[in-house]
Amino acid sequence: MKPEPTRVSQLEAPPPLERLRERVRGVISRLGEWSRRVFPHDQEAKPARRAPERAPSIDASMLADRLGEAPRQWEREARPTPGITGPVRRVTPALRSQPLSTQRQPLSHTDRSPVERRSLSAASAHSEPRQVSADHGAPVGPGEQATDPPAWPSPQAEPPAEPTPEQLEATRRALPRKLLKGTRNGMLLTLEPGYVWAQVLEALEARLAESPKFFQGAVLSLDTRRRPLQPPEVEDLERLLAAYAMTFKEVGSDELNDPRALPSGATRPPASGETGPTLSIRPGDVTNTLFTRRTIRSGQRLRYESSVVIMGDVNSGAEVIAGGDVVVWGALRGTVHAGYPDNQGAVVCALVLAPVQLRIGALASRPPDDGALPPETPEVASVKNGQIVVESWNAGRASRR
């Protein structure tokens, strides 16, 4: 029922047209809603389509539940794996590289019989792996006991002091007449710990000079397990071999443990407690890489003289300037300059390679103009034929320098 209008309002009664307007307005407002939906080209700013009244209301108890849940979820998402779809394959380590038993036990041929193995297992729980590795063709001399290997000189050791006359004499006696051994895979030179490098070089030069034509173009294998090669020695060797158009390569345990590769008796399995011989550092390796676990934010600049590895993102507006390679274990969205100022052999790798600008050496490039999103796979950028090229990273394929 309409409320009784007071006398005051009667005096100021709105004109009839206004009343009509009021009444129709209610109807038309509903019509207007409908029209706004039907005629979407209306230029007025429309309210957001996702109306807030649809959202479920959150009360305090629900919030408590969510807070309790949140830390677990966050942990799961804390390590996103962009671009890696599917289950992560775990590569089982090769059996050969498993640590052998730390207990030293004399190993005889009789141990290999299954009956004996069971009696041994009572004594040592680790006999199984040892048997396995023995079955893999790394014969051990009968009755030989594993002993501590001599301490390997660290690669960063100071240059050795001048050899004493006694050392020189000992080396001369130790160097076998046949310095180079012929193997299935070519020439092999084994370096023993006591050798003085100058003498080895001299002996090698003499041997090569005996029949130069025979050695032309051959590949020399170096067994550096017991005495790793230092960078200056590598240079000497390269210089010497260049005269004969020879190359050399250092061979690790994989090839040397093949009993067919070397005469019997010359092989030994890695001593107990070790995982195998370590490769010595090659001339192209970088020993002063910067490794950082953080995200580089917009406006921040990371400059380093050598290679850089970043575990995190490089956001748009950030800059990374490195003298060597740049590896971003995350999304690279900023500006990167590898091989600064003029090393065009540097590469840039990222899980998501989407930089604003990418520079290698003195070349700069930008993403293609077609506006396509970068693929969600790891990619590597390098310079090929004077141009910066971005390729997808296939597992196991090393990028060429």
Added chain:
Amino acid sequence: MDSRVLTITSGKGGVGKTTTAANLSTALALMGRHVVAVDGDIGLRNLDAVMGLESRILYDLVDVVEGQCQLNQALIKDKRLPELYLLPAAQTRDKNAVSSLQMEQLCHQLRGQFEFVVIDCPAGIEQGFRNAIVGADEVIIVTNPEMSSVRDADRIIGLIEAAGKPEPLLMINRLRPDMIRRGDMMDVADVLEVLNIGLIGLVPEDEAVIIATNKGEPVVMDPKSRAGAAFASAARRVLGEDVPLEELDAPQNLLDRLRRLISPGARATGKRA
């Protein structure tokens, strides 16, 4: 050549200075003038992204001022218009990297090469603002029709007058005619009542501006956008043409007219919210 240096400033952040700078430069270039857009916001550069040129930056304004490169090496030609160039700011420095004197010298150098130098001023009233207006011939103040930006614009007008520059011109951005009709937003007259300077443009709120920014294409190149049309008219007014101000409140279609007949809104009946 009679070059003009225009600085787009506001005081308040987020009112549309960078958008206005990008769109005015593009509109002037579309009309055939030689224009350079200068990003004065060192450390928080955005003009390059709004114009879609962020991937082409090799050198920036700070490099030029410090002598690390020539001015021509830092100028980036626009990817669509040959008459338009951009001088980007540095992202890894801050506003103290450039002094007012260096900025004035830079403006002088740019004057010799371009008809229009449009400088995008950063928010605030500190060194960045001082650098942006030191070389200016004309200043355009951008504001939104709401109290905080009008108040900050007022402060800026005072600082500009104190710097000895001629009276600035006003551009009102992000107008919402429906809200103005309801009485929920300041209208043009209210803003001019406070600021009391000449009007050079009225730009309505438009979703197309956000879309254009994300794409890297100034909205003035979108023929269907009302904001783009408004920026184009403003550019014509900058060139001296007498373009009547937009009737932003004009009804857009038949149903709009019908609706207004029934419900004219607070303004028509003289009521104020």
